[in-house]
Amino acid sequence: MRDSMTPPETLQTARLILRKPREDDAPLIFRTYGQDAEVTRYLMWRPHTHVQDAQTAIQRFVSGWTSETRFCWLIVTRDADELVGSIAARKDENGVNLGYLLARSHWGRGLMTEAVAAIVRWAFSDPSIFRVWAVCDVENRASARVLEKAGFLCEGVLKQWSLQPNVSAIPRDCYSYAQTRQS
Numbered sequence: 001m002r003d004s005m006t007p008p009e010t011l012q013t014a015r016l017i018l019r020k021p022r023e024d025d026a027p028l029i030f031r032t033y034g035q036d037a038e039v040t041r042y043l044m045w046r047p048h049t050h051v052q053d054a055q056t057a058i059q060r061f062v063s064g065w066t067s068e069t070r071f072c073w074l075i076v077t078r079d080a081d082e083l084v085g086s087i088a089a090r091k092d093e094n095g096v097n098l099g100y101l102l103a104r105s106h107w108g109r110g111l112m113t114e115a116v117a118a119i120v121r122w123a124f125s126d127p128s129i130f131r132v133w134a135v136c137d138v139e140n141r142a143s144a145r146v147l148e149k150a151g152f153l154c155e156g157v158l159k160q161w162s163l164q165p166n167v168s169a170i171p172r173d174c175y176s177y178a179q180t181r182q183s
């Protein structure tokens, strides 16, 4: 595995701009999706209760970029520069693992499929990346569908893989989806 990875700080799709978070994004994240229990249902964190929670999240994003291990982009619309969500790529042995979310008012427009496709394009342009993968709760049909539409294959179920505190106190079964360089 190569030690460093330097993805672009900004990526564009037909409708979206993916950009590196800034310190002053915290109030916007808090307002737009951080507090929403529907958005965070299948995520590994609890809804934000104070803007400081979003501030702490941004500090983690910034340190991930600095250590070149985790890259989070905020997703904004190209036409209105409106924050709609975020997507992250975390480096691992031979590739990257994705996580993502959208503000509820933007669900169902194909936006995340578009954002995931942009990250996959970037990932396979880096010769050190052989595998792009993501897991989603077995009940998170919208997320599974995004991955299928973006060309990922379901590899099976990882039993008791992920602790999602908003749905259960014990780890939940997840689907593992992947695209590989040779598939």
Ligand SMILES: CC(C)(COP(=O)(O)OP(=O)(O)OC[C@H]1O[C@@H](n2cnc3c(N)ncnc32)[C@H](O)[C@@H]1OP(=O)(O)O)[C@@H](O)C(=O)NCCC(=O)NCCS
Pocket (backbone or CB within 6 Å): 038, 039, 040, 042, 043, 099, 100, 101, 102, 103, 106, 107, 108, 109, 110, 111, 112, 113, 114, 135, 136, 137, 140, 141, 142, 143, 145, 146
């Ligand atoms: C998962 C999420 C990012 C999807 O984003 P999105 O932009 O709405 O996704 P898309 O519009 O590209 O596609 C959603 C697909 O799921 C389908 N879908 C949505 N809810 C569904 C459900 N309850 N059951 C079955 N299919 C569902 C939609 O019909 C669509 O498929 P289609 O295009 O074939 O009709 C969004 O729902 C979200 O942010 N959820 C909360 C955070 C989250 O769970 N993140 C993923 C963690 S693994």
